[in-house]
Amino acid sequence: MVTSAGGDLKSKESVHRAYVRFRNNTRRKVDVIWLNYEGLPQKYTTLSQSGGIDVNTYVTHPWIFRETSTSQRLLINCKDVYHPVASPVPQRRILAFITVPMYTLKELCIYAIRNQIANREDINQLDIPRTLQQELIDTWTSF
16 A cells, blocks of 8 residues: 555545646656555556546545656656646646656666566575665565
């Protein structure tokens, strides 16, 4: 389950409609993921590089975005989670832009190592500090 500072992220009632156009402003394939009523990620579609899609959703339905090949988080309008808003004009699409965050050198290294490991159990065999092993394990479970 995905969580935020305010608690669990999940879809709530489906009352107020929102019309969104997700635009992939990256050179990566992107998984568009809706968080269902239990907070579980549901892959909605995959966007091609610079692709886009129109989505009819609800204002209480959160969305997240991941790079398809690595599951790295991506940003939507400079945030980790997209919370739809109602359009001021009925059925007019709100534009939402998917971008790559500015990763720290540590994050880039963790992801590079993670992508070379086939099994989670192999992490404990790495000759690196336990704190870094734990961070690798955390990235494994956050996907």
